[in-house]
Amino acid sequence: MNLLLHTCCAPCSVYCIKSLRQEKIAPTLFWYNPNIHPYSEYKARRDCLKEYAKLKEVDLILEDNYGLDEFVCELLSTAPNSSTDSNSNPDQNPKPNLNLNQTPPDPNGFRQLMLSRCQNYCYPKRLRKLFEYAKEHSFDTVSTTLLYSIYQQHDIIKDLMEHLSREYQIDFLYRDFREGWQEGQDESRAIGLYMQKYCGCVFSEEESMVGREIGRKLKKNNISPTNQNVRKVIESSKNNGHFNPKNISI
Numbered sequence: 001m002n003l004l005l006h007t008c009c010a011p012c013s014v015y016c017i018k019s020l021r022q023e024k025i026a027p028t029l030f031w032y033n034p035n036i037h038p039y040s041e042y043k044a045r046r047d048c049l050k051e052y053a054k055l056k057e058v059d060l061i062l063e064d065n066y067g068l069d070e071f072v073c074e075l076l077s078t079a080p081n082s083s084t085d086s087n088s089n090p091d092q093n094p095k096p097n098l099n100l101n102q103t104p105p106d107p108n109g110f111r112q113l114m115l116s117r118c119q120n121y122c123y124p125k126r127l128r129k130l131f132e133y134a135k136e137h138s139f140d141t142v143s144t145t146l147l148y149s150i151y152q153q154h155d156i157i158k159d160l161m162e163h164l165s166r167e168y169q170i171d172f173l174y175r176d177f178r179e180g181w182q183e184g185q186d187e188s189r190a191i192g193l194y195m196q197k198y199c200g201c202v203f204s205e206e207e208s209m210v211g212r213e214i215g216r217k218l219k220k221n222n223i224s225p226t227n228q229n230v231r232k233v234i235e236s237s238k239n240n241g242h243f244n245p246k247n248i249s250i
């Protein structure tokens, strides 16, 4: 098996590489993540992966493109334009179609559209590139470290990979790497890998930081800051389905 493994960062690759090697599979890592902002964060994650790949003696292919402009323009142009479209087909191939004469959506509407950004844009953008590269360079199998994260939309990623696998006629190696979540996290910390605090895009940065802020407030009010309690506060802070950090009350 000649496996190309889309790799979002070093910590997420630790358990994936380890468990694949236990199966006698030697993956080639593939870095393509134009969803990581700002540049300092992109660089920190990319450079950490380079170091880790060297340490583990695993091949790494870098599609090194920060790509902020393209990411934002395409994301804006491919976002669904109404809530009825929020379950768009995850197999869609994003196509840039930004009309600069268009009236931009109002900020509340825009944020509502952004709720589906992962499945409608970010996953297809990165994973389609994985298949394209694999096709051009004769890899027969692909997979992704996105299947390791307990914070990603696992089933949507799996469905998308299966669809792309049929389209490109390249095998998809499915593994539920989440079973090694704690092991991978512990090992990453032990060897001092750079540990990010949010998924990648500016929206996820806000969500993560606001979540931490809520956690601190809950603690101050003697409420356990569990993920569930944080989520409850976020849900109750929504107005017409849109979360606005300004509405938070505990």
Ligand code: SF4
Pocket (backbone or CB within 6 Å): 035, 036, 117, 118, 122, 123, 199, 200, 201, 202, 203, 204
């Ligand atoms: S939250 Fe993560 S997966 Fe979703 S759009 Fe942002 S970077 Fe991509």
